[in-house]
Amino acid sequence: MKDLLRLKTSLNEEIEKLLNDQIKVEAHSSAIYLAMSSWCDNQGYDFSAGYFEKQSGEERKHMLKLFKYINDRGGKAISPEIFNIPADFESFRSVFEQALEQEMYVTQQFNNIADQCFKQKDFVTFQFIQWFLQEQIEEEYVARRILEMFDVIGEEGTGRWEIDKHIPKVSYSAE
Amino acid sequence: MPCPFAKLEEVYQTQHGAVYQCSNQNCYWLDFAGDKTAFRVADFLHFKKKVDSIDVASLIIDSSRHADYTILMPFRSERCFALTLNDLLNLRELLDGARFMIELNSVIKSCLKSTPSRA
């Protein structure tokens, strides 16, 4: 019998589902960062607002990268539903704690996808997600460094103002 | 109805229906509840997902009359399925079996291709 399935798609059904789930996660990250941006803006943390707005854009780009890959491989990318986005946060510090937690969750998801790629012997997709695994090193690094500033600079007096001012300067270099 | 050139091969059959593959038009034919419907590959897989996503447990509990039937109208087909709970379970069984055979065929094909010929 002719193999109609592989004529249509090279993606295994489970891998396609995992990638579609990851589209949801990236869209969710994008929306959370936008909420954080708004909160920071509201509280007068101008630089942080800008930082999160930029992050939100990056997450959307991640989402589209996955979107394109699924469709390019003959699968069907699904435009995600996004809900449960908080509008309020406990404190300046807690915003960044949540951001780090979100990034660690994302890393865990990609690890899981990598694991499935090995199990299904889908090395094409494994190769594709390398970029994301690499990206997560930076994402986690930056989020951690920012959190450390809360201890290094301290929140008292003009501390938060100082921290906010330093946010855009935190960067990662693999060298 | 199948085109005159249709080369139908049976994918899977149960007491309640059958799925055939037409390798000429690259589509699947679902023969269920006295009627045949053609699906493109992606539409067939999507239709199966749709059928699988129906919450059977809640249909059993729900005593209102609309819960007696599940209506499915797949895009790009003229067909309207009005399924009782029984039909639904039968359809699921048929589609499960067909999906498995399609995957199996695919796996066998790729195994055969990756085995170097000893001729």
Ligand SMILES: [Fe+2]
């Ligand atoms: Fe991301």
Ligand SMILES: [Fe+2]
């Ligand atoms: Fe990220």
